[in-house]
Amino acid sequence: MMQCIVVHYMANIVCSVTNCYFNKREGCTAPALNVEGEKAEESRFTCCDTFIEQKPGVRSSVHEPKADTHIQCKAVKCTYNDSEICGASRIVVNGKNAQHPEETCCSTFKD
Numbered sequence: 724m725m726q727c728i729v730v731h732y733m734a735n736i737v738c739s740v741t742n743c744y745f746n747k748r749e750g751c752t753a754p755a756l757n758v759e760g761e762k763a764e765e766s767r768f769t770c771c772d773t774f775i776e777q778k779p780g781v782r783s784s785v786h787e788p789k790a791d792t793h794i795q796c797k798a799v800k801c802t803y804n805d806s807e808i809c810g811a812s813r814i815v816v817n818g819k820n821a822q823h824p825e826e827t828c829c830s831t832f833k834d
């Protein structure tokens with residue numbers, strides 16, 4: 724009988740982008756993450772595409788940070804990338820005061 728083994732990668736996200744709608748106490752409340760950086764050879768060329776700038780006066784996400792977020796990632800040159808899915812158990816996202824996704828990055832990127 725054929726067995727099908729599906730690996731589900733999940734990661735804890737530590738994020739310094741505290742002005743993101745999904746950020747709570749430097750944790751991430753997004754249901755899933757999209758990281759860009761198709762040609763990235765360094766972390767600064769990656770970015771968190773899930774970032775949404777928190778506008779003043781608008782309520783931020785009501786959810787709690789997750790420790791098991793699924794991360795879809797285009798940075799295929801990263802050691803942790805497995806068929807465009809992040810296999811790291813913990814990632815660090817940086818980009819204090821970002822206004823656009825391009826101003827954030829995945830600092831865990833490793834070539």
Ligand code: SF4
Pocket residue numbers: 758769794796797798801802803804805808809810811814829830831832833
């Ligand atoms: S650690 Fe690597 S694979 Fe995971 S999100 Fe960051 S850049 Fe993508």
